[in-house]
Amino acid sequence: MGSLNTVIVESACVIANEIGAHALFVYADAIQDYPIPSGMLDATDIILITHSESRTEPSAEVSATLRLPPIPLTRMGQIKLAVVMALSEGHVTEGDKIVCLTGSSVFGSLDCIVVLDIGKERELLISTNVSAIAGNIPSAVFEALLNLAVELASQGREGKPVGATFVLGDHDKVMQFSRQTIFNPFQGYPAEERNLLNPQLRETLKEFSALDGAFVIREDGEVTSAGRHLNAALESTVDLPQGLGSRHVAAAGITSVTEAVAIVISESTGDVRIFKDGAIFMEIEKPSRLTVSPLTS
Numbered sequence: 001m002g003s004l005n006t007v008i009v010e011s012a013c014v015i016a017n018e019i020g021a022h023a024l025f026v027y028a029d030a031i032q033d034y035p036i037p038s039g040m041l042d043a044t045d046i047i048l049i050t051h052s053e054s055r056t057e058p059s060a061e062v063s064a065t066l067r068l069p070p071i072p073l074t075r076m077g078q079i080k081l082a083v084v085m086a087l088s089e090g091h092v093t094e095g096d097k098i099v100c101l102t103g104s105s106v107f108g109s110l111d112c113i114v115v116l117d118i119g120k121e122r123e124l125l126i127s128t129n130v131s132a133i134a135g136n137i138p139s140a141v142f143e144a145l146l147n148l149a150v151e152l153a154s155q156g157r158e159g160k161p162v163g164a165t166f167v168l169g170d171h172d173k174v175m176q177f178s179r180q181t182i183f184n185p186f187q188g189y190p191a192e193e194r195n196l197l198n199p200q201l202r203e204t205l206k207e208f209s210a211l212d213g214a215f216v217i218r219e220d221g222e223v224t225s226a227g228r229h230l231n232a233a234l235e236s237t238v239d240l241p242q243g244l245g246s247r248h249v250a251a252a253g254i255t256s257v258t259e260a261v262a263i264v265i266s267e268s269t270g271d272v273r274i275f276k277d278g279a280i281f282m283e284i285e286k287p288s289r290l291t292v293s294p295l296t297s
């Protein structure tokens, strides 16, 4: 590890010890070798973040490895995705302090230390009800959908931006508050072929993202329908930022009357928003193609 990386890692460990951080998130792709020498942290979990499917660390001190989708993300985007995954997997919870160490995989350097208090930092999580994000939804299903949405938002489809709404969980109630607007393209296929955890389904979902309306997905990842119009009206729009149109209002509405999570890709901006309990839980901004190198800035 280079000397600057070493100084940054040591500084992050000092900060983590000083504030009693619950976890230290380290963007592992910015460094070749395992970053934290044994014994540097008093009582802080180490959580690695990587784009790599295969990277594993030879250390018993690593509590978890979180895998980001293979697309460019800003440093804050890396942190946001990692935090929401860590919340869904139960590695962190509301009230925890965390230290995040990110940087550039292109230059092989760590260059950014961010200290966050989960639940208080509005730039990170907009919602106040932080711990309940995934509810009964298995973290693997939630993360598969989130990664798909972030990937689709970043890449678009056939050179064009894509907008889409995915409603995950509380299936029967979501169906009550929605109606089919077109022929359901998933009807008649075996459940295992329609499951989000089936890698072959990812391309199908990307293809169908051009359809009007929302995808509806069961807790276990089974996609039951596409092209659903969401009927639930949002009782109050006070918490929604101005400029968000009917797609976002519909996602807020359905999550206000059900236990579902909605993930929305904005066609106009490429931003991804997670909705829960009628409000935006987190926004992941699309990185500018002009300022971001392959994989990470």
Ligand SMILES: Nc1ncnc2c1ncn2[C@@H]1O[C@H](COP(=O)(O)OP(=O)(O)OP(=O)(O)O)[C@@H](O)[C@H]1O
Pocket (backbone or CB within 6 Å): 163, 164, 165, 211, 212, 213, 214, 228, 229, 230, 231, 243, 244, 245, 246, 247, 248, 249, 250, 265, 266, 267, 268, 269
């Ligand atoms: N109630 C609804 N249920 C499901 N899908 C909806 C609903 N309302 C709108 N949409 C979808 O959102 C699309 C775009 O709507 P609109 O541009 O008003 O939304 P928006 O929130 O501004 O989204 P974007 O940022 O993607 O433009 C519609 O073509 C439709 O596919």
